[in-house]
Amino acid sequence: MSDTPRTRVQGTQGRSVLLDVRGLRKHFPIRGGILNRVIGTVQAVDNVSFAVREGETLGIVGESGCGKSTTARLLMHLIEPDDGTITFDGRVVDKRDRAALRDMRRVLQMVFQDSYSSLNPRLPIEETIAFAPWVHGIPKREARDRAHRLLGAVGLEPATFARRYPHELSGGQRQRVNIARALALEPRVVVLDEPVSALDKSVEAQVLNLLVDLKDAFRLTYVFISHDLNVVQYVSDRVLVMYLGKVVEVGPVDQIYANPRHPYTRALLASRPSMNPRQRTTEAPLTGDPPNPINPPSGCRFRTRCAFAEGVCSTAEPRLAASDAVGGGLDAHMVACHMLAPDSGHSKTVLASNTA
Amino acid sequence: MANGTAGTSRFVDVTGTQVPVGGARAQGYWASVWKRLRRDPVSLACAAILLLIFLAAIFAPLIAPHDPYRTSVRFRLAPFGSPDRVLGGDELGRDMLSRLIYGGRISLLMGLLPVVMATLIGGSLGIIAGFIGGKTNMLIMRVMDVFYAFPSVLLAIAISGALGAGLRNGLIALTLVHIPPIARVSESVTTQVRSFDFVEAARASGAKAVTLIRVHVLGNVLGPILIYASTKISLSIIIAAGLSFLGLGVSPPEADWGLMLATLRQSIYVNPYVAALPGAMIFITSMCFNMLSDGLRSAMDVRL
Numbered sequence: 001m002s003d004t005p006r007t008r009v010q011g012t013q014g015r016s017v018l019l020d021v022r023g024l025r026k027h028f029p030i031r032g033g034i035l036n037r038v039i040g041t042v043q044a045v046d047n048v049s050f051a052v053r054e055g056e057t058l059g060i061v062g063e064s065g066c067g068k069s070t071t072a073r074l075l076m077h078l079i080e081p082d083d084g085t086i087t088f089d090g091r092v093v094d095k096r097d098r099a100a101l102r103d104m105r106r107v108l109q110m111v112f113q114d115s116y117s118s119l120n121p122r123l124p125i126e127e128t129i130a131f132a133p134w135v136h137g138i139p140k141r142e143a144r145d146r147a148h149r150l151l152g153a154v155g156l157e158p159a160t161f162a163r164r165y166p167h168e169l170s171g172g173q174r175q176r177v178n179i180a181r182a183l184a185l186e187p188r189v190v191v192l193d194e195p196v197s198a199l200d201k202s203v204e205a206q207v208l209n210l211l212v213d214l215k216d217a218f219r220l221t222y223v224f225i226s227h228d229l230n231v232v233q234y235v236s237d238r239v240l241v242m243y244l245g246k247v248v249e250v251g252p253v254d255q256i257y258a259n260p261r262h263p264y265t266r267a268l269l270a271s272r273p274s275m276n277p278r279q280r281t282t283e284a285p286l287t288g289d290p291p292n293p294i295n296p297p298s299g300c301r302f303r304t305r306c307a308f309a310e311g312v313c314s315t316a317e318p319r320l321a322a323s324d325a326v327g328g329g330l331d332a333h334m335v336a337c338h339m340l341a342p343d344s345g346h347s348k349t350v351l352a353s354n355t356a
Numbered sequence: 357m358a359n360g361t362a363g364t365s366r367f368v369d370v371t372g373t374q375v376p377v378g379g380a381r382a383q384g385y386w387a388s389v390w391k392r393l394r395r396d397p398v399s400l401a402c403a404a405i406l407l408l409i410f411l412a413a414i415f416a417p418l419i420a421p422h423d424p425y426r427t428s429v430r431f432r433l434a435p436f437g438s439p440d441r442v443l444g445g446d447e448l449g450r451d452m453l454s455r456l457i458y459g460g461r462i463s464l465l466m467g468l469l470p471v472v473m474a475t476l477i478g479g480s481l482g483i484i485a486g487f488i489g490g491k492t493n494m495l496i497m498r499v500m501d502v503f504y505a506f507p508s509v510l511l512a513i514a515i516s517g518a519l520g521a522g523l524r525n526g527l528i529a530l531t532l533v534h535i536p537p538i539a540r541v542s543e544s545v546t547t548q549v550r551s552f553d554f555v556e557a558a559r560a561s562g563a564k565a566v567t568l569i570r571v572h573v574l575g576n577v578l579g580p581i582l583i584y585a586s587t588k589i590s591l592s593i594i595i596a597a598g599l600s601f602l603g604l605g606v607s608p609p610e611a612d613w614g615l616m617l618a619t620l621r622q623s624i625y626v627n628p629y630v631a632a633l634p635g636a637m638i639f640i641t642s643m644c645f646n647m648l649s650d651g652l653r654s655a656m657d658v659r660l
Contacts, residue, residue, distance in 0.1 A: 102562050105561060110557065112553040113553075118552070120572050120576070123575070131563070132558075132562070135564075136561075181557065
């Protein structure tokens, strides 16, 4: 699985930016007490910025609860951000601009993680797939024809499956239906929120290959969210690593996997089981759970689990900055760590910049 | 099952994987509910009895052997099996059988119509409250709670007492009694359904709230709401009988099971069997409704 994918879109460097996210922030208030006052906030997504080029796959990785799914829902405008802008194809999407939102919903679609709850149990799957086109004014018969074509495209024979209900399908088949549903509006970007996490390994591989094939066939752009490092490596062109609602590292997939710079990314990659049985991982590179996002640590949020944490890490928040000579731009390898900022005052800065 | 297609054919997808195909053709939700209900003898028996009572009530003028309002001194509190009075006579010598047949009209009306109305009103309120949530939910559900705080019989008595006796006011009172509990059940199932990803997915496709509710919410909440509402029918019949008994429902000489029970009360020592007949009818009808809705619940209780 961790070898290079069969098809990777080559030369995405020159393509234009399709989705541009700037300073996205979402804090969920926690209410309690007799008067239902706000007693805290979950800082699910905090100042997240990234861009996705047309035709590429951006992988987003991180532990459970790091804000991956919240980011997906914010992208889809299923929940409204507290702050920040989402620009789609040069147009800022605002919830007050109903027309822009409707346009955006046609070109930006999502595949959900839970294939059980993401299909209406009372509707035959052709109706579920045909729903979105029908909502957008396509006559029912035509929408149904499109649903049948899409079922064929995701490997489910329409004649057999179109009239079935979700409970009559296996997990893999259901996820195929979910993918067909997301494609029904002919979107340009598909946000995949853990699309294969609930599937067993053999089915996972089938669905991943299907996704790669569909991306070529429909000229799609993917935002691929997963906690599985191997899967992300397999499908992504660029990878974004999140920790407790913050971006800690972003860069081209090869660089991230070959030369991870942030201590968190390194720990994550080290925690992968080795394919060689002689090279056993005897000690967990990362212990404990992520801290509570209600009161995240000051400064660098990773410092409580970081082996290199120093005084400066608790006082100043590291900025996401280019880590090497490649410089800025979309293909830059960016890291948010004091050890990589020369003037941060961290004692390991010199050492880190030497190994760069 | 119903429509066996392609036995165990196989289909090969783009990635060259064989996707196994089962033989069964899909059947709709309601079709499978009906199939399960058909296998339940108790439900079927109850449905048959209710059908009989319904038909008797509808075709009362054709079936009833006598005019239910014609009194006769000769047959006052006549025992069962008297000539011309098969089920005996009431305190004014009217034919019990005819009066029981006619009485079903009002009792069934009082049992069904308020529940239907309350399901429409309470169900809509509950679905709206559950789907929108937030302050709207608070407002609707707290108003419901105010009504819910009173015992239903007491509330019905209070409302029809305030509005005055009569069939129409009785129907209004019973409807108002049933709205809060039905709204509450609707709200809770809607809130649950709303949290599923398929509603999110439909929202992400740009559907309006009304379309969303109609296509994706209604189908998933209707079952539980209908089951709950059906349990209210028997209660409605009993409360309606209670209102008539207290003189707050229909007035004499109307044939109504509750009213008949009230007027025959004094004769219970003279002819207890005849006096108990209206009560038996109320009991049988509400029991049948209860057991049928119970069977319906287990037939519908399929987590798909």
